[in-house]
Amino acid sequence: MLDKLLDGIDILGLYFGLAGIFFFIGMAIQDVLKKGDVPKFGRYVVWLVLFLGCSGFIAKGLIQVFWQGAGVG
Template sequence: MLAENYELIEGIAFNLGIVALFALIGFAIHDVLKRNDVPMVGRIVVYGVLGLGAMGFVAKGIIQIIWQTSGVSG
């Protein structure tokens, strides 16, 4: 494998790892909320916070792509 492909593979593996991590966190939170009979308002708040965290990672990725295509290093 070529050395220049390592960064691409690392980026893809990182993004897939983050997706898997958010899925596992979501399953764990769903199980805890279901077992403790949490009201609907509490569930909405918890899933909303988890969703905002996931959207933060998506926004970071989009901003990073825009910066890299415009020539800003980082």
Template sequence: MLQEYTEQIEMIGLYGFYLLLFLFIGLAIQDVLKKGNVPKFGRNVVWAVLFFGCIGFISKAIIEIVWVNSGIG
């Protein structure tokens, strides 16, 4: 039964790994920003860049899933 769903299990595991990676990156950035006494504007810029990076990754994954399911990719 697992052999039928191997590709989907791998994809879920990969996306879970990426989610944990983004979480750890966010925690590391938060720690560096707190210890470095970064001004509020600088913190907002850093978080905006991280946020847009995550949004880009999520949109890429959604586009990939849609294309694969429609037979394009």
């Protein structure tokens, strides 16, 4: 019982930690873009790349959850 609870807390800590890292990366990028006077098109490209990286991570997690639930992996 305690092992499952600790595993759940560990997983939640990992996901919240990674979400925090993505948040701070986004804040750092925003700061660099503002201080560097980057044109609008360049800003959109940077945010698109950041979004695709985050969405790829989320998609990987969802695929892993669905496959494990179906007994594939």
